[in-house]
Amino acid sequence: QSVLTQPPSVSGAPGQTVAISCTGGGPNIGAGFDVHWYQQIPGTAPKLLIYGHNNRPSGVPARFSGSKSGTSASLAIAGLQAEDEADYYCQSFDSSLSDVVFGGGTKLTVL
Amino acid sequence: QLQLQESGPGLVKPSETLSLICSVTGGSITNRNYYWAWFRQPPGKGLEWIGSIYNTGSTYYRPSLKSRVTLSVDTSKNQFSLKVRSVTAADTAAYYCARHCRGSTTWYEGFMDVWGQGTTVAVSS
Numbered sequence: 153q154s155v156l157t158q159p160p161s162v163s164g165a166p167g168q169t170v171a172i173s174c175t176g177g178g179p180n181i182g183a184g185f186d187v188h189w190y191q192q193i194p195g196t197a198p199k200l201l202i203y204g205h206n207n208r209p210s211g212v213p214a215r216f217s218g219s220k221s222g223t224s225a226s227l228a229i230a231g232l233q234a235e236d237e238a239d240y241y242c243q244s245f246d247s248s249l250s251d252v253v254f255g256g257g258t259k260l261t262v263l
Numbered sequence: 264q265l266q267l268q269e270s271g272p273g274l275v276k277p278s279e280t281l282s283l284i285c286s287v288t289g290g291s292i293t294n295r296n297y298y299w300a301w302f303r304q305p306p307g308k309g310l311e312w313i314g315s316i317y318n319t320g321s322t323y324y325r326p327s328l329k330s331r332v333t334l335s336v337d338t339s340k341n342q343f344s345l346k347v348r349s350v351t352a353a354d355t356a357a358y359y360c361a362r363h364c365r366g367s368t369t370w371y372e373g374f375m376d377v378w379g380q381g382t383t384v385a386v387s388s
Contacts (some may be wrong), residue, residue, distance in 0.1 A: 154309060186366040188374040190310075197359055197378040198310065204367055209376060241310055245372040250326055252312035252371070 158255035174242030182223035265290040267379035281347040285360030298363035303356040
């Protein structure tokens with residue numbers, strides 16, 4: 153059971169926009185701690201997509217954006233492409249657990 | 264360009280100690296802007312943070328693993344390492360090292376911007 157809750161799967165057709173939610177609570181996202189997002193293609197290492205709610209590292213397309221409100225955060229992917237098919241994870245910090253916490257991951261399928 | 268590479272045995276016996284090294288190239292582990300971290304991912308499951316270490320040796324660990332884990336740093340070799348004692352089958356996972364950047368206000372909420380390719384460790388007799 154992950155501290156941060158993500159939907160197990162989402163899907164969309166090429167060109168569409170999808171959103172992946174990350175729901176936490178008072179000791180983590182709700183406490184104002186940063187939320188970060190990673191993309192992981194199965195069998196490979198995670199790749200940083202978004203840091204500090206909505207900052208993109210160099211090389212990450214502007215199609216990827218993040219947002220945060222209250223105890224939840226969201227990753228939006230616009231203009232879906234086949235190469236976006238991967239697992240996506242949110243990450244934050246939980247002050248009650250003193251632990252770096254992840255969501256359980258969301259598998260994105262491009263139809 | 265910074266690169267990280269994990270190395271170590273792919274098979275460890277139950278009750279023994281798992282030892283991995285992360286070699287850093289293309290940058291210095293003594294850069295004071297970063298911690299250095301270990302993560303793992305059991306087969307078919309999500310990511311789990313293990314702990315992070317600064318170049319001075321300052322560490323912080325996942326509370327549930329703290330009693331079995333030790334991180335260390337060797338600045339002369341530009342490496343940092345992980346030891347997990349008394350392993351069981353539950354420690355079977357892909358292990359990743361990563362560069363840990365400071366978050367908006369604290370290191371605890373930081374993010375990992377560069378990752379090693381990972382190494383698979385199985386615990387089995």
